[in-house]
Amino acid sequence: MKSAVITFPGINRERDMLLALEATTGHKPISVWHSETTLPHVDLVVVPGGFSYGDYLRCGAIAARSPIMADIKAKALKGLKVIGVCNGFQIITEAGLLPGALMRNANLHFVCREVKLKIENNQTFFTNKMANGQIVSCPVAHGEGNYTCDAETLRRLESEGRVVFRYAEGTNPNGALNDIAGIINEAGNVIGMMPHPENMIEPLHGKMDCRPLFEGLLAA
Amino acid sequence: MLKAKIKVTLKNGVLDPQGKAIEGALGSLGFGGVNGVRQGKYFEIELAETDKAKAQTDLKSMCEKLIANTVIENYEIELH
Numbered sequence: 631m632k633s634a635v636i637t638f639p640g641i642n643r644e645r646d647m648l649l650a651l652e653a654t655t656g657h658k659p660i661s662v663w664h665s666e667t668t669l670p671h672v673d674l675v676v677v678p679g680g681f682s683y684g685d686y687l688r689c690g691a692i693a694a695r696s697p698i699m700a701d702i703k704a705k706a707l708k709g710l711k712v713i714g715v716c717n718g719f720q721i722i723t724e725a726g727l728l729p730g731a732l733m734r735n736a737n738l739h740f741v742c743r744e745v746k747l748k749i750e751n752n753q754t755f756f757t758n759k760m761a762n763g764q765i766v767s768c769p770v771a772h773g774e775g776n777y778t779c780d781a782e783t784l785r786r787l788e789s790e791g792r793v794v795f796r797y798a799e800g801t802n803p804n805g806a807l808n809d810i811a812g813i814i815n816e817a818g819n820v821i822g823m824m825p826h827p828e829n830m831i832e833p834l835h836g837k838m839d840c841r842p843l844f845e846g847l848l849a850a
Numbered sequence: 851m852l853k854a855k856i857k858v859t860l861k862n863g864v865l866d867p868q869g870k871a872i873e874g875a876l877g878s879l880g881f882g883g884v885n886g887v888r889q890g891k892y893f894e895i896e897l898a899e900t901d902k903a904k905a906q907t908d909l910k911s912m913c914e915k916l917i918a919n920t921v922i923e924n925y926e927i928e929l930h
Contacts (some may be wrong), residue, residue, distance in 0.1 A: 731921045778864065779924065
């Protein structure tokens with residue numbers, strides 16, 4: 631499986647993602663700089679976490695309008711798999727690849743801690759090695775992860791099984807609507823999530839709960 | 851040259867935790883009777899365009915494409 635990791639100015643989790651993809655898929659991902667206009671031929675694009683453009687204007691807003699995002703959007707509409715993590719989730723949502731918006735955490739605090747994630751849909755290209763209802767540990771590190779959307783969008787996300795990850799009861803760190811931690815688009819090829827699964831895959835991370843997510847990429 | 855002032859505010863019903871925190875701080879400073887605070891953003895944009903109608907169209911497009919996130923925000927354009 632060939633993958634690419636996109637780096638924007640201010641992104642700081644790209645190395646973690648590159649290492650996680652290489653360790654789990656056995657292939658070295660291609661690192662792509664934001665000013666490039668065409669993606670290399672890959673099966674998966676990951677938009678990693680960080681603070682693109684210093685979170686100016688709105689988190690992810692400026693990165694979402696960068697040259698490479700136009701090509702990612704065009705190819706995502708044709709079925710290219712895309713995962714956005716943390717700032718990457720904010721970026722692909724700002725780009726219109728996923729519905730809703732990520733707002734300032736309800737408690738106004740930047741949260742950097744471990745949460746419990748409940749797998750709500752294991753029929754996706756990222757969760758196929760997990761069981762529905764399975765609860766895993768995963769770190770979060772963000773100030774604006776408070777997922778929100780209008781009532782009709784929420785109804786559709788819930789009824790179509792498009793909430794992929796939910797904060798397990800009592801661990802919602804940001805006030806997100808319905809404890810939503812990650813969602814998938816209607817076509818099933820774009821996933822966004824606030825937590826950082828790339829930081830829970832090796833013994834040195836303390837736990838390896840999220841390794842099956844990456845292993846699932848090979849099965850998809 | 852034209853100058854635009856743009857106000858971006860959160861839509862009604864969208865939770866504004868920053869506004870809430872400001873409201874709390876005003877209360878603790880002794881300002882009574884503050885029934886609610888909603889915060890937003892303000893932009894001043896200078897345009898080379900001299901045609902007001904054209905500028906209005908351009909500004910609307912700027913707001914829709916970048917300055918506001920219309921999922922959660924409203925914008926108001928004032929052109930001078």
